[in-house]
Amino acid sequence: MNDGASFQADAREHARIYQAARDLHITYQQGDPPAPGTETPLTLAHLLSCFADAPLPAYVLSPEALAAVPVPGLTAERVAAELRALPSLTVDPDDAPGGPPIDCVQPGEAASKTPSGELTDDMRMRLRAGAAALLDRAMLRSRPLEGTLLDLLAAHVRALLWHPGGEPVRSSAARDSDSAPLSATIAAARRVRDAYEGCGRYDEGLPFAVRIVQSGAASPVTDGLVLGQLHVGCGDFDEAEAVLRPVLALVEQEATGRGLTVAGLTGPSIAEIFRDNSPGPYTSRLTAVDCEVLAQVAAVQHTLCDALYGLRRYPECERLLRTAVGLRLQVLGAAHPAWMLTQLRRARVLGRQRLWREAMGFVHDALVHRDRAELDRDRPRDAALLRLAHAEVTVEAVRSLQEEGAGRSRGVGMFPAPVVRLLDRTVGGNPQPEKLTWDDARRLVEEAASSCERAFGPTHPHTQAARSLRDRAVQGNENGS
Known part of the structure; x- marks a missing residue:
């Protein structure tokens, strides 16, 4: 992306880590200090006892890391000296054969030598908070965070997120100091969860998402939405809907509280469309917070529609997508990939109901704006998803139109404002679906498969879905459907 969002996100993360380290010192400087000689001196073995008994990348405990996220009671010099005395090992990355090995230490070897029961609860919380913040920083600086490195770090976040015996960590109102280690642990867990989702390893990211929500420190909207997305990725559509x-x-309650409309024919007015004569967005009467709230509503609706589609509840899915299309057109504009993808998802649902005239009209709406954007260069993942969605609709259209004909249609009076500007072309000017062939479908699927492999990698579910779609197109062509 060229909009500076990545730079701003990095700056916010660095600021948050700095603040977390500062909060650790403030938290543990409050209250009465321990009497001289009564607090056990902390060692590296104590810190390592917070991690899993698994290889730990050594750079997690580097002097630079401990300078950025200091652990109260432990100095970088002391940690470095004790690290040199530990046996080291290297881990070859399975996902990058021939790549540089990852230098690691084995926490279990040192932690097992730590006498049990010698630390106070405050000291244990201090160590857990420091360990979580160090892991969080390590993941922030690991670009890309995937493959073997992700698995190595995830094992240690899991050890912090789950108590011995399998119980998840939870927030507690009994002590303010409990929030410091929990906050740091949840931050690290979110990074693992998001990395697994980005890699398409939904089954592995799902337990982290569940534990985050169970912790009591989750954001009901943001963390709940990601949990729903992971359920959808795993094919758990009933669970996704329940979440x-x-x-x-x-999110609808929040929007309503701000005086915003989120139901019915939502989107820019006809007057706005004709007056502005542009693909949007139409935000002149909305504040920045209004736009953010409406965009969040559309994101939840879109994900819920993915679950409803998996449950084959197509009419209900279409009603929600109609609103999501309008909201995204209003606050993001038709040139935004999120609007294009929602429009293609709507076409897919209409196709399932054999409403191909409207479905192909929505496909054209999305493609007009996609072809004008430089998505392949600036946002390759978005471009790949749009190609895959286009190919999916086309394969289904060819099969359906050749087997069952054009099907039925319906009036356009119920259509929402977001498509009014384009109705002349998409409905009135195109009374019948275009004459698609299996050659057209196969060409689009080949482009989608290549685009997904470049953007997501050969093993990602999106790439596998494109390959499966390619097999269907080849089979359909061979059968002469």
């Missing part, structure tokens, strides 16, 4: 319904109620 996302309350999330949708929360």
Whole structure:
């Protein structure tokens, strides 16, 4: 991306880590200090006892890391000296054969030598908070965070997120100091969760998402939405709906509280479309917070529709997508990939109901704006998803139109404002779906498969879905459907 968002996100993360380290000192400087000689001196073995008994990348405990996220009671010099006395090992990355090995230490070897029961609860919380913040920093500085490195760091975040015996960490109102280690642990867990989701390893990211929500320190909307997305990725559509319904109620309530409309024919007015004569966005009467709230509503609706589509509840799915399309057109504009993808998702649902005239009109709407954007260069993942969605609709259209004909249609009076500007072309000017062939479908699927492999990698579920779609197109062509 060229909009500076990545730079701003990095700056915010560095500021948050600095603040977390500062909060650790403030938290543990409050209250009465221990009497001289009564507090056990902390050692590297104590810190390592917070991690899993698994290889730990050595750079997690580097002097630079301990300078950025100091652990109260431990100096970088002391940690470095004790690290040199530990046996080291290297781990070859399975995901990058021939790549540089990852230098690691084995926490279990040192932690097992630590006498049990010698630390106070405050000291244990101090160590857990420091360990979580160090892991969080290590993941922030690991670009890309995937493959073997992700698995190595995830094992140690898991050890912090789950108590011995399998119980998840939870927030407690009994002590303010409990929030410091929990906050740092949840931050690290979110990074692991998001990395697994980005890699398409939904099954591995799901337990982290569940534990984050169970911790009591989660954001009901943001963390609930990601949990729903991971359930959808795993094919757990019933569970996804159960998670996302309350999330949708929360974001709609917030929007309603701001005087915003989120139901019915939502989107820019006809007057705005004709007056502005542009693809949007139409935000002149909205504040920045209004736009953020409406965009969040649309995101939850879009994910919930993915679950409803998996449950084959197509009419209900279409009603929600109609609103999501309008909201995204209003606050993001038709040139934004999120609007294009929602429009293609709507076409997919209409196709499932054999409403191909409207479906192909929505496909054209999305493609007009996609072809004008430099998505392949600036946002390759978005470009790949749009190609995959286009190919999916086309394969289904060819099969359906050749087997069952053009099907039925319906009036356009119920259509929302977001498509009014384009109705002349998409409905009135295109009374029948275009004559698609299996050659057209196969060409689009080949482009989608290549684009997904470049953007996501050969093993990602999106790439596998594109390959499966390619097999269907080849089979359909061979059968002469």
